[in-house]
Amino acid sequence: MGQTMGLDSADAVLVDADSISAFEKIQADLLDEYRQDHTYPWIIGYSGGKDSTLVTHLAFEMLMRLPPSERRRPVHIVANDTLVESPLVVQHIIDSTNEIQNAAEAFGLPVITKITRPSPEQSFWVNLIGRGYPSPNRSFRWCTDRMKILPTSRYIKSLADTAGQVILLLGVRRSESATRAASVGRYDNGERLNKHNDLQGCMVFRPIVELDTDDVWEFLALNEPPWGGSHLKLIRLYREASGGECPVVTSKDDAPSCGSTSSRFGCWTCTVVEKDRSLEGFVEYGYTEFGPLLDFRDWLVSIRNDKERRQARRRDGRITITDGGTFVPGPFTLQTRSEVLERLRDLEKETGQVLITQEEIDLIHEIWSAEIGTYANARPMSVREIKKDK
Structure with missing residues (x-):
């Protein structure tokens, strides 16, 4: 490869002949696939991170080079907002998809941007505070x-x-990680398109699968996005957080990338990781409001396994004891859920941010009311009803 890209030296990057030829092949593949004699829509999984931005850049550029008569296939650029995304990241997704949509309309391109979101009934707060699900x-x-999976899959379906x-x-790229390489290899049939393992009627195209990280950064640093502006905002976002994006997830095989041990942009409430290094990076860089x-996120981690x-x-009213005799506690108590909600509302006042909607709060209170009524009518359980976790 040419000179490796440091995020502080975007203007000092060299691209060698191998890298150029790799991008020429990708562009040729995109054009050839787009010109196939059908009009099946394209859907680009867009997380706002470097890899999905590169795919979007190349596809947008390809459309601009085509004469209007050949732009027959709609291209949907689909992002996901879990409603608890890292504030800077979700704002970047909103801003960039707006820029892409505005430019597409100005150029007459068949591009549709969409941000999917979970239904209020399945939001993070309704499940954790309403139903008492323990911190993930x-x-x-x-x-x-x-x-993540259901909202985007519903749109694709x-x-x-x-x-x-x-x-x-x-x-996705093989060189991202050993896990990613294994996932790509598992469903690689040797053809350009592979069947999606969960979504019927969905074929998967991975145009940048053979690129490495340097290739991606070099291209983004040297090429302005065809929808206007520059990629420097994205580069700064990575530099400030020292992170990587949580990718668009459309199947359970992709799910390990969400909440992985690497430092990734994602939900500010994520308790799957030990430390939210990307949000910590933003704070250390000067975004002290986060x-x-x-x-609050650390407190959610600390209370998860508190049996009290x-x-x-x-x-479902049952008690869980594993075959080894270990008792598995149920959801958070109503008292704890009430405390979480109270602390969350206080956090809103402290930060000046809207962190939970009134619709979610109303749903939470409905769930609590129904649960209180259920427990009031609960009957004693027999030993036969104790559920064994296999």
Whole structure:
């Protein structure tokens, strides 16, 4: 490779011939696939990070080079907002998708941007404060499916049902990690398109799968986005957080990337990681207003396994004892849930940020009321009803 990119030296990057030829091949593949004799929509999984930004850049550029008569296939650029994203990151996603949409309309490109979000009934706070789900960890990561996979998968499925098939472009690369390489290899059929392992009618296209990290940074540093502006804001975001984005997740095989041990942009409430190094990076860089968010997140971690804060029964009314004889506590007690909500509202006042919606609060109170009524009518349990966790 040419000179390795330091995030502080974006203007001092050299790109060698191998890198140039790699991008020429990617651009040729994109063009060839777009010109196939069908009009199945493209969906670009966009997280706002470097890899998905590169795929979006290349696809947008390809559309601009085509004559209007050949721009027959719609391209959906789909991001996800879990509603508890790191504030700077979600603002970057909103700003960049707005820029892309505005430019697409100005150039007459068939580009549609979409930000998917979980339904209020499945939001982080409704599940944790309302239903009492304990703070997510590696063994009970209830958040990924509800907040990331389902909203985006629902959008993809709706397009596939209408068009008959869709092509999902993902910015995954083999060199990201051994886990990613294994995941790519597991579903690689040797062809350009691979069937999605969960979504029917969805083919997956990984145009930058063979690039390494230096390739990505070099391109973004030397090429301004075709929708205007520059990639320097993205580069600064990485530098300030020393992080990487939580990718768009459309299947459980991708889920380990969410809340991994590496420092990634993601939910500020994420308790799957031991430390939120990206948010810590923002605070250390001068965004001190995020310090209270870190403290609150650490408190959620600290109360998770406090048995005094957990109910004996699970939400279905049963008691769980493993085959080894270990008692597994149920959800947070109503008292603890009430305390979490009170502290969250205080955090809103302290930071001046809206962290929970009124709709979520109303749903939480409805769940509490129903639960109180259920417990009031609860009957004693027999030993036969004790649930064994296999």
